[in-house]
Amino acid sequence: MTLQEIINDRKMLKEDIWFDIEDLKTELDVYHLDINYTKLKEQKQLRCYDYVNWQCTDTYVGGVLYFLDDEFVFATWQSARKSGVNYYWKDKESVIKVKKYLESISDQNEDDYFNRFEFIEEQEYSKDDALGITQNFSSQVVDNFVIHKDTNSFCKVIKQYNGWNKEKFGDCEIYFITIQFPNKEIKTVKMSEILIPYKNVTKLHFQQINFDHFIYYQSPKLREKIGQFDSKKYDIHTASDLVDVYEGRKEVPWYIEEAVIDFLERTKVGE
Secondary structure, eight states: OOHHHHHHTGGGSEEESOOOHHHHHHHTTOTTOOBOHHHHHHHOOEEEEEEEEEEETTEEEEEEEEEETTEEEEEEEEOSTTSOOEEEESOHHHHHHHHHHHHHTBOOOHHHHHTTSOOOOGGGGGOOOOSEEOOSOGGGOOSSEEEETTTTEEEEEEEEOOOOOOTTTSSOGGGEEEEEOTTOOEEEEEGGGEEEEOTTHHHHTOTTOOHHHHHHTSOHHHHHHHTTSOTTTTTOOSHHHHHHHHTTSSOOOHHHHHHHHHHHHOSSOOO
16 A cells, blocks of 8 residues: 555544644754644644554554645654654655744734744944853853953963862862963962953954063074064064054064964964
């Protein structure tokens, strides 16, 4: 017997009075719809018929045919109790018809649909926020550099802690981090004293960076080569000057340009 013959003889099949409308909503990617089940039951426009089934443990599984307004639209197949339901659609038009039907029996209007999304307020786009975020635990820091809030310094991470021992710092070790300041001072501070910088902060927002900091974050080999470079001659001193090099507004030797581009494009700068 062919599938078409089964579809044509559906009146010989037993109509199933229940089907999983929530699973169908997921299949059609309209899971947000608030279906009016009274309308669904009373209208009887969407109907289904089992054409073969069997019992798997405590659940009936098998094949089901679905009709909308007496027209075949899709079939489902479930091979076992813990298996998902597979959908097989007649054609694209059937997908559209069933989707529109579910929307027609939904109690949800357009406003209800959009109320489930959280939108960015207009003022948030121009809000001058901090250069990064705070984090509670030292072991959660993944970047090589952090910002020390009180001094607004871009500091290298030297050591992180993940223990709960209180003997060393007077509180749990995990709340502390050891960092190196631009002047090479190494200090252990509380996590509440630092910021984890946004990924573009080195390029656009961290205004304390100057040419000396830039040199400090380079490899020793490149640092020696850069040491022969006369920054005064090329008028490079501040973070803005470095950005000018990056964006091509200042001409410098190629090795300086490459180092600047590499420096500003990385969050994990230095070694």
